[in-house]
Structures are given as C-alpha cells and as structure tokens.
Amino acid sequence: MNPGVPNLEQLREGLLGENYFADDGILTAVYLALALGRPLLVEGEPGVGKTELARSLASLLGRELVRLQCYEGLDAAQALYEWDYPRQLLHVRAGEQVKDLYGDEFLLERPLLRAVRAGERAVLLVDEIDRSDSEFEAFLLEFLDGFQITVPERGTIRADQAPLVIITSNRTRELHDAFKRRCMYHWIPFPEPARELEIIRAHAPGVEEAAATALVEAVVAVRALPLVKRPGTAETIDWARGASALAEQGDAWPRALRRSLGLLLKEQDDVEMALAEVEVLHGAAAGGP
Secondary structure: OOOOOOOHHHHHHHHHHOOOOOOHHHHHHHHHHHHHOOOEEEEOOOOOOHHHHHHHHHHHHOOEEEEEEOOOOOOHHHHHEEEOHHHHHHHHHHOOOOOOOOOHHHEEEOHHHHHHHHHHHEEEEEEOHHHOOHHHHHHHHHHHHHOEEEEOOOEEEEOOOOOEEEEEEOOOOOOOHHHHHHOEEEEOOOOOHHHHHHHHHHHOOOOOHHHHHHHHHHHHHHHOOOOOOOOOHHHHHHHHHHHHHHHHOOOOHHHHHHHOHHHOOOOHHHHHHHHHHOHHHHOOOOOOO
16 A cells, blocks of 8 residues: 555545545545556546546646547557667767766656656656557556656666556547456546536636526537437536626626537537426526526
C-alpha cells in the first residue's frame, strides 16, 4: 500500500473543492488506484467527466498533469521522445563546441518520458486510448509494467516512483483483456439529476434554482431520446451558461433553452427531435429569470 494516500472522505472533500462531484464509485476507484499503485481506466460517454477527473486529481494532489492525447496512427516515438536533429545539425555545421550532442538540450520530451522523469510528482493522463491503434495499446501495456524508457544514446531512464495514471476511453472499440487486467477499472455513467444540479450550481452559478431544475429535467428527457449522440455533463454546463446569457438579454427561460440548444446537441436530427419531444422546451414546468 502506498503511504500518504488520502482517505475516501479526504478525496471527496478535496474533489469537491475542485468542483468535481464524485460519486462513491469514482471515489473508491481513485482511492484503490492510489493505494495499490495501479493505473485507473475510466470509460464512459464523452463529456461525463473522465478527463476532468485527471485534471482535478492533479490539482488536488499538487502534481503536474502530463497529458498524452491518443489518435489513430500514434506511435511509440511520438509518445516517448524525439531528438532535435535540426538543432544538432546546426551546432555541428557551425563548429560550436558542444559537450554532448545527445544531452538534455537536444532531447525533446514527449508525454511518457516527461511522466517517467516526474514520477510520483505527476498525474499521467492517457486520453482516449480507444482512438489509438491496438499496436500502441500493446506498447503502452508494456510501458505501464515498468515505467522505464530506453534511449539508445543515453541508456535506461526509470521512474523512482510511478506516477498516478488515468486512462480514458469512450469505448469506440474494445480494449484488450490484458490491458484491462493491468488497470483498476471504472465506468462513469451520466450523473443522477441531483448530482447534475449540484454541478450546474458550481459551474454556472448565475443560473437561478428553478431555471437550473428545469434545465436538468430537460437534459434527462433529452438523453432518454434515441439520439445520434447523447450529451454529457460538459454540454449541460455549456447549455446552462448559454441559456443564462440569453436570459440576461430578456429571453424567457424556455425560449433561452430552445435558442441555445446547439450547445447541448451537435446533430441537427437530435436538435429537431428534442424540440418536438421534450416538454420543458415548450415552457411547461419551466422556471427561470
């Protein structure tokens, strides 16, 4: 067990201080990842707070956030390090005296090398691992087993203590079982209405209580529709802020919600379905400024 790990209540209060409203499942997963020194794999729909969890933990723990954004075609070299060959060549051509052409001044750190060097002073966020290829996933699995990087010109660089690793996935493809077994796993669902209301209070404080309640009712109803893409909490916050800005210009709250619906939904078919099906958007049960 790792010493100095915050207990569950300390994590809860600390994350609340970062305006991150974690339920018991999230708190337990984070605690066990810290206590056991295991990477934490969090899956869920886009916008439910997976990336924000890593940011909030880095701030809470006073650690550097090192982010590796995954994408199709990402390879090990792009994630580990690169040499600044143009700069090395310039120094050679200029005849400048350089003690070591493979010194730190020519080494371009990429996220994994940065995390290894920072060790327990870092939170390594591997964002959207499902967007990368299975070959990179296999490489990352090997990396997580040792937290070391071999640089042929420099030797092996090891982390004295492993960083906290948060890996996110939107489940656009299935991850390998071996990768999942290496990690602590947690699925982050859409928040319950009461928790989403708390989130709006914290991140859109200008929205009055009745208006926020109506907005959450609308979000719950929208997510129940057969949408192309269901909105996450990030979109809910944007919608609350946008509707509030329109309400300040004199719009009634239902009209403000309708006019700013593009902040919640990103597909025209979804917008039209919501406008036709969600009663709150027509004014029923809607309060507000």
